[in-house]
Amino acid sequence: MKMMTRKATMTNKERVEALLRREKPDRVPHWPFGPQGFAMIYAGFSIADQYTKPPEVVYEAEKKASQDFDWVFAPQVRTRRGRGEFGGEVKLPTNKYSQAAYVVKYPAETPDEVMELKVPDIKLRYTPEVIDFYKRACQEEDGNKPFKISFGGTSVINTAGGIAGYDKLCKWMIQRPEVAHRLLRLAADYSIATAQYFKDTFGVERVLPKGYTAGASNQLISPKHFEQFALPYLKEVHQKVLAMGFKHLWVHPCGEHNLNLPYWQQIPMGDPGFVTIANEVDLETAAPYFPNDIIMGNLDTTVIQIGTPDEVYEAARKVIEQGKRLPSGFIFSQACGLPPMAPVDNMRAITRALNDFGWY
């Protein structure tokens, strides 16, 4: 299924490794963001199966999709429930319209409950079977796999939003800032403990911590609130995780972060880090704020989902051509999570665009 208009001289693993050395790869690599749902459906499973099937099923599905579509493969260790780090009630996707697990009852509903919450035992999020499997998976080398594993560990504001709900977090930023700070403190401590657990369990070499920050976008909060509530905790978590020895962090400022970019600039990402930009932010606008990091992004997921293959090909071309001009390195990706129900022909159109326009 791979279509090569020029002969590749590097594997996807080597492409990412070249970028980490701040060298140009032979071609722009494609590292899809959150491809598990699509990979499972492509392999004949349901979206919900990624939470319920043994980890090797998800791993193999993603590996197969990576081979077929010429992707970077960065397997992410699956948690027990997907969400609900601090408890509460989580519902798994029940049909094709539901993209991921979601919280139906929050672990804390009132300020008092927030103030009494403690950081839970990280180990409870991962079953022994999952950990054993990923220890074995770490040993497997693959031409698409620059990192042994990745894990979600630095999503401070998303974690905070999952404790009491984003609406309450938003209101408390104004009404009860001490409660909002407590939520962020809990989330930051949880992130730091998660990274420590992964260091103790898997080591730090070629292990990639990842973080998503949908809850801090300017579609939700102001840059003033980003500075007050997101920046100090993100900065602390990133500093502490890097001090543990992790070399690179992967972050996704999800959604519209234009007004937050000067604050993002203050957050260390590693040497270099990976910054996945959403389509609400222009790649060339974002790049100067991350002069030492590899920029990823930012094909609109809506066009992937509803566009024709020709429309996807053309949209991908524009992203690739813009991304290739970025001085600190570029990896093609989606603007947000890869739509699980994306038409396969549209994904092939992306592969075709990369092979037509992605060469350096």
Added chain:
Amino acid sequence: MATKERTKEILGELGKSVYEFREDDAVKWAKAALKEGVDPFQAALEGLAQGMIETGEAYNRKEYFVPEMLMAADALYAGLGVLQPAIKASGRKAKVAGSIILGVVEGDVHDIGKNLLKVMFDVAGWTIYDLGKDVPIDKFVEEQLKTNADIVGLSSFMTTSMLAMPVIIEKIHAKNPRARIMVGGTPLNPVAAEKYGADGYAKSAGTAVDEAMRLLEMLQKEELGQAL
């Protein structure tokens, strides 16, 4: 009976309480309005609702964001809570702009945007049928047939849940071609709205009422044309 100047002052303070999301002040000034004989209807519309409209404008200008909108809505409803018994007792009814069904489509629980929409339609004088979140496809169809609402507003936050939208739109249009359907939410854009057969698209809570008004006016013109 409050003087014209005092009435103006109370209305201004009511609006400011909402705009500056001071819930206690909204209650205080609503009580003052009742005590001093200001028309409760006027206090609600020209005071509190006007404050929320200005809050929505600040949101559109990116001076306000979701936290400010949510807090302003709390102040609005706190003040309305004081005025409503007097409005009810007066027997007066607000002029209804139109009617709208709101809901987050099946498979999706992200309802902050939909809840903000509800506030903005409320202050604009619409009758609202709020179906909540993760709403089954057929529930939208049933509710539209039951209420004959002018507009159906569908919200989605994910590329999976938005796939429910064309199914809902087709079903509603098949059962009741009169209904106008608008869509919104993170993965939606005008192209998606058109592909899905929606009649309208709203980028945010701040623009949704204008879009709904546009659809309503089109609908009224069409119906007038048919009647003639």
